[in-house]
Amino acid sequence: MNPRTTRFAPSPSGLLHLGNARTALFSLLAALPEGRFLLRIEDSDRARVSPAFEEALRVDLRWLGFGPYMDEAGALRQSQRAPVYDEYLERLRAQGVVYPCFCTEAELGAERAGLRAQGLPPRYLGRCAALDPQTARSRMAAGETPVWRFRVPPGQEVTFHDVVRGPQHVATNLLGDFVVRRAKGEAMFFFANALDDALSGVTLVLRGEDHLANTPRQILILRALGLPVPEYGHLPLVLSEAGIPLSKRDGAGSLAALRDEGFLPLAVVNYLARLGAVVGSDRLLPLTELAGLFDCRRIGHAPARYDREQLLHWQRLAMAEAALPDWMPLIAHRVPEADRLRFVTATRPNALFPEDYRRWADILYGEPEPLDEAARAAIAAAGREFFQAAAAHLDGGGAVADLPLVLKDAGYGGKRLFHALRAALTGRLAGPELKDILALMPRALVARRVALIRDEGC
């Protein structure tokens, strides 16, 4: 198969959410290893887009690891391409494929209402299609500003093979002559979008299924212009955990929010690769290997639902596979250099997010967090004498590492002993192995916390 050219064409009108990120990921995976993956900024809707959102989406894409595969600097920007769209519109005009339409909103509204009343889908019935060119010219000369409509060939079918959804057939009679240029002069979004794809050599368009209705129109436009028609694949929506379509505007499920929470990009990528699609491997894989397994035909047709548990699963794997030295800077302010490797190794099973390393560094080397409920119960169950015995051992110069043995000899055994010590030292029952806690925590801190419980209880 020839290398593909794919693209991601976001409108910078909000923060990228998981659905957008999945579209970008699938487009990249479809292009790797030898194809091209283009970024295009669809910013023609000036009222809705902002440079801050554009910067944010570039940050997101780089964070996901797409940077090396994506031509960022060469990204086309729709807002700067009006002359190109005008030029192609002119060609359509010269061919008589588009015509000016002077119908008012009121007329169009009445037409739509009439069709609906008959149970028919609304479409333009072509009132201005037969307007003679002389009349049209003089109306424009008199200052009227028409929209321009594409003359849809009647009685045909537009067929295309959607690489996700299979064969598609749309009767042109259902489309109606559609607007390609607004009265104020700007190209309609889907006109610009189709031109940009064709002119930049895109061979496969993967995008959300909310764009499916545009596709037959875009195919008609490209064919009329003699431009290459890409393949299309429309991806089902991604729903939130509550079953609502994700939206760029509500910030929920945004990549930025996940990044702030501490999710690793590799976890997000591995999760997204499997969100509504079958990968054929349970392993955490780098982009290049995910690309080797990617197949548009293995993308499901039903909406996919965000599942945080699944994302956490990939987060666990990604955290476990990250190199230990990656975490050293996070803890350097607290943990003495000689302890760092042991610290990271010991706390790794308890670190779901990078921040957890910092938290454990604070717990084992800084100020204790308040005791949680389970810790209070374990301390209460052990009783004051338990801590008197522990403190006596430490006050007498005994080694911290010997505490369990000494307490066992004093008649405290098993779970009770371990829970109570762990609770007193760390404020919680879950955490690293007790032997690691005892080895890592500075002696003075162990003595202080034991004495505190002895004196004050919990």
Ligand code: GLU
């Ligand atoms: N700019 C469109 C969007 O953000 C993408 C259209 C497309 O991918 O063709 O939804």
